[in-house]
Amino acid sequence: MMTNLNGIVTQGQFSFLPPLTDVQITAQIKYALGKGWAISVEYTDDPHPRNTYWEMFGAPMFDLKDPAGILMEINNCRKTFPNHYIRVMAFSSVRGVESPTMSYIVNRPKNEPGFGIVRQETDGRNIRYTIHSYATDKPEGERY
Amino acid sequence: MIAKTDKIDIQALLEESHINEVLDKLDQDLVGLVPVKQRIREIAAYLLITKARLQLGIEAAKPSLHMCFTGNPGTGKTTVAMKMADILHRLGYIRQNHVVSVTRDDLVGQYIGHTAPKTKEVIKKAMGGVLFIDEAYYLYKPENERDYGQESIEILLQTMENHRDDLVVILAGYYDRMGTFFKSNPGMSSRIAHHVDFPDYNENELLEITKLMADAMHYNLDEAAFSAMKDYIEKRKQQPHFANARSIRNALDRARLRQANRLFNDAIMHKKETTAEDLSLITEADIRASRVFEGGLNGEQVAKKP
Numbered sequence: 001m002m003t004n005l006n007g008i009v010t011q012g013q014f015s016f017l018p019p020l021t022d023v024q025i026t027a028q029i030k031y032a033l034g035k036g037w038a039i040s041v042e043y044t045d046d047p048h049p050r051n052t053y054w055e056m057f058g059a060p061m062f063d064l065k066d067p068a069g070i071l072m073e074i075n076n077c078r079k080t081f082p083n084h085y086i087r088v089m090a091f092s093s094v095r096g097v098e099s100p101t102m103s104y105i106v107n108r109p110k111n112e113p114g115f116g117i118v119r120q121e122t123d124g125r126n127i128r129y130t131i132h133s134y135a136t137d138k139p140e141g142e143r144y
Numbered sequence: 145m146i147a148k149t150d151k152i153d154i155q156a157l158l159e160e161s162h163i164n165e166v167l168d169k170l171d172q173d174l175v176g177l178v179p180v181k182q183r184i185r186e187i188a189a190y191l192l193i194t195k196a197r198l199q200l201g202i203e204a205a206k207p208s209l210h211m212c213f214t215g216n217p218g219t220g221k222t223t224v225a226m227k228m229a230d231i232l233h234r235l236g237y238i239r240q241n242h243v244v245s246v247t248r249d250d251l252v253g254q255y256i257g258h259t260a261p262k263t264k265e266v267i268k269k270a271m272g273g274v275l276f277i278d279e280a281y282y283l284y285k286p287e288n289e290r291d292y293g294q295e296s297i298e299i300l301l302q303t304m305e306n307h308r309d310d311l312v313v314i315l316a317g318y319y320d321r322m323g324t325f326f327k328s329n330p331g332m333s334s335r336i337a338h339h340v341d342f343p344d345y346n347e348n349e350l351l352e353i354t355k356l357m358a359d360a361m362h363y364n365l366d367e368a369a370f371s372a373m374k375d376y377i378e379k380r381k382q383q384p385h386f387a388n389a390r391s392i393r394n395a396l397d398r399a400r401l402r403q404a405n406r407l408f409n410d411a412i413m414h415k416k417e418t419t420a421e422d423l424s425l426i427t428e429a430d431i432r433a434s435r436v437f438e439g440g441l442n443g444e445q446v447a448k449k450p
Contacts, residue, residue, distance in 0.1 A: 058261075061268060063269055064268060064269055064271070065240045065242050065269070065271075065272055065273060066239055066240050066271040066272020066273065066310070067271075067272070068239075068271040068272050068307065068310040068311075069267070069268030069269065069270075069271035069272075069310075070268070072268065072271070072307070073268065
């Protein structure tokens with residue numbers, strides 16, 4: 001397992017903190033809405049750090065004024081995928097930026113088996129290392 | 145524990161919320177509508193007292209705030225809804241001072257499975273503020289049992305119940321048609337706390353509205369134009385599709401069109417000089433030229449003069 005205090009996947013913002021409460025999530029969404037960013041909810045069950053493209057849970061939410069609507073969608077997603085990773089992303093459409101500006105995990109599986117290290121012996125007895133999530137040994141949808 | 149002698153300063157609560165400004169502005173901006181203003185004042189007082197009760201801990205749950213505005217077209221339902229949002233916002237019952245105004249088209253989809261996401265999308269947009277559903281009775285079409293409107297109503301009902309703190313729904317429509325709507329959707333009726341009925345404007349009020357609108361557009365009507373307008377209103381009221389203040393707005397818009405035409409012709413054909421006064425003056429002729437004076441929308445006039 002990778003060296004990590006809580007033994008959990010750490011990706012995006014706030015991931016070294018205890019899980020965000022709904023009140024804290026609302027405050028973060030409020031901040032993003034104040035900046036005029038569009039917010040979307042995404043989920044996955046493949047926790048590899050290089051897996052940047054998660055599944056979208058509904059379309060990104062444009063033109064919202066209040067966090068309550070987004071929190072409702074987050075809770076819907078939690079209900080549908082209680083044992084998946086769920087993240088909230090904020091997207092800035094400002095010309096020249098046009099990319100995600102915030103990303104944080106709001107839901108994670110109860111049990112995260114973590115990552116193992118895989119050694120591959122190559123030419124001249126060199127060793128190549130890669131990390132491998134134990135969860136991905138199983139097919140999609142059955143991992144957690 | 146709440147002691148019976150605990151005090152709360154209603155005056156301070158009133159001043160800090162600044163709702164008096166909104167109510168005064170409502171009085172100034174809207175001509176007539178006395179019963180509506182009275183109802184809004186009552187609702188505002190009720191909300192203020194409930195806020196005081198909440199602060200003292202006598203009341204635990206927030207009151208139901210969903211409303212229904214009934215009345216003919218052009219009687220100011222949308223305008224009052226905006227003011228209502230302002231009042232609710234100032235008293236802290238909604239977080240955002242915004243009104244999302246929708247009709248059936250925005251809520252109901254065209255095929256199976258289209259309605260729920262559409263309605264939810266609208267609800268998400270309105271969250272924290274007021275959702276104003278104009279012509280709400282269209283949501284329910286009894287003649288078509290496969291109509292998707294019912295699905296939309298169910299989602300709305302669910303949200304009205306579960307997200308009472310996040311969303312205030314205001315339904316609007318004709319009095320009698322809303323009556324049938326509520327009869328066939330008792331769940332909706334029982335969730336609506338306040339029914340406000342908007343009366344039609346009388347002729348004097350419409351004339352006053354004319355003046356206010358003309359002022360807002362920076363136009364002047366002379367004496368003769370005003371009396372022409374009076375005749376116009378009398379005649380227009382007898383004709384179909386009369387929409388109160390909206391008809392007045394349309395009449396003024398068309399008078400502006402004729403005025404512009406007249407000025408243009410005077411200046412180009414007759415080489416007359418145009419003054420600033422001319423530019424903002426609407427004369428009797430501009431109003432008398434309306435087809436309303438020739439029998440209006442009835443008869444063959446329509447075909448001849450579109």
